Amino acid sequence: MSLNGKVALVTGGAQGIGRAVVQSLLQSSAKVVMVDLNKALGEECKAQLDAEFGEGNCTFIECDVANGDALRDAFQSTVGQFGRLDIVINNAGITNEKDWEKTIQVNLTSVIKGTYLALEHMSKEYGKQGGTIINVSSMAAFLHSPHQPVYTATKHGVIGFTRAMADAAIQGDYGVRINALCPAFVDTPLLQSVEDEDNMGKFVKFKDDFKRSMTKFGVLQPSLIAEGMMRLITDTSLHGAVMKITCSKGIHFHTYEPMSA
Numbered sequence: 498m499s500l501n502g503k504v505a506l507v508t509g510g511a512q513g514i515g516r517a518v519v520q521s522l523l524q525s526s527a528k529v530v531m532v533d534l535n536k537a538l539g540e541e542c543k544a545q546l547d548a549e550f551g552e553g554n555c556t557f558i559e560c561d562v563a564n565g566d567a568l569r570d571a572f573q574s575t576v577g578q579f580g581r582l583d584i585v586i587n588n589a590g591i592t593n594e595k596d597w598e599k600t601i602q603v604n605l606t607s608v609i610k611g612t613y614l615a616l617e618h619m620s621k622e623y624g625k626q627g628g629t630i631i632n633v634s635s636m637a638a639f640l641h642s643p644h645q646p647v648y649t650a651t652k653h654g655v656i657g658f659t660r661a662m663a664d665a666a667i668q669g670d671y672g673v674r675i676n677a678l679c680p681a682f683v684d685t686p687l688l689q690s691v692e693d694e695d696n697m698g699k700f701v702k703f704k705d706d707f708k709r710s711m712t713k714f715g716v717l718q719p720s721l722i723a724e725g726m727m728r729l730i731t732d733t734s735l736h737g738a739v740m741k742i743t744c745s746k747g748i749h750f751h752t753y754e755p756m757s758a
């Protein structure tokens with residue numbers, strides 16, 4: 498499906514899953530803004546994407562998503578440059594059990610902020626034309642590990658927030674679709690932090706347990722996560738769905754029991 502004329506903003510877009518998604522969006526003819534903390538990586542990535550897709554289709558904005566004002570400016574610049582916003586992927590995430598408050602800030606607070614900013618630019622509530630938001634959670638929200646308790650909490654939080662906002666979008670007639678996406682282990686630089694005491698703090702001692710899980714469940718390629726993301730972006734029937742991507746089942750959806758009294 499062509500996304501010609503659509504404008505997307507991807508946080509954490511310079512590397513790993515975010516980068517694969519940026520690539521897929523450009524392949525579908527969207528204009529893409531990569532928002533990332535890492536200036537060197539972002540600029541290098543933009544140069545490579547310009548060479549592949551032509552200049553003017555992709556922009557890099559250096560921004561720490563944990564800085565609310567900077568994130569607001571990034572959304573504003575996107576709309577300033579491309580005139581509209583249709584797709585927001587709140588993907589930037591870290592695993593840092595030592596500085597666990599930062600992990601909450603980046604993985605949860607910034608996803609909430611990114612969702613609210615996306616709505617300001619896309620929701621019918623604000624007189625805008627609608628759009629789609631995907632918040633990146635993790636299979637860690639379903640199968641927790643002693644290796645990363647706060648990371649796990651943030652990923653649970655992303656799902657709860659996203660589902661509640663999906664209901665708000667229906668009841669408030671926002672015209673915006675909202676989804677959570679939960680990958681299992683993916684082959685990106687993030688996975689390398691598993692053995693790093695600077696990241697895992699005292700929980701680094703559980704790394705063998707974590708590595709056993711990786712061997713048991715396997716490691717996915719970022720391109721499959723981008724495929725799942727593109728399905729959420731293009732399939733209008735999936736509003737509110739929580740997508741899971743694992744080696745054993747591929748792209749599939751979590752099913753929830755209906756609430757009963």
Ligand SMILES: NC(=O)C1=CN([C@@H]2O[C@H](COP(=O)(O)OP(=O)(O)OC[C@H]3O[C@@H](n4cnc5c(N)ncnc54)[C@H](O)[C@@H]3O)[C@@H](O)[C@H]2O)C=CC1
Nearest residue numbers: 509512513514533534561562589590635682683685686687
């Ligand atoms: N790699 C994995 O096994 C899995 C990753 N995820 C989630 O997917 C998302 C992306 O992860 P990966 O691509 O694996 O990570 P990664 O570490 O390979 O890439 C993350 C990107 O986000 C950027 N970033 C980090 N903090 C930022 C901040 N404060 N502001 C702006 N940009 C920031 C980094 O510079 C980097 O370019 C994260 O939310 C992660 O929790 C979920 C399940 C599995």
Ligand SMILES: CC/C=C\C[C@H](O)[C@H](O)/C=C/C=C/C=C\C=C\C(=O)C/C=C\CCC(=O)O
Nearest residue numbers: 592635636637640681682687688690691714743
């Ligand atoms: C230091 C490590 C850094 C980053 C990796 C993150 O922790 C990542 O977000 C964690 C992923 C955890 C995945 C955990 C479980 C994976 C399970 C499966 O692949 C399949 C199991 C069951 C499927 C059941 C279902 O889909 O319903």
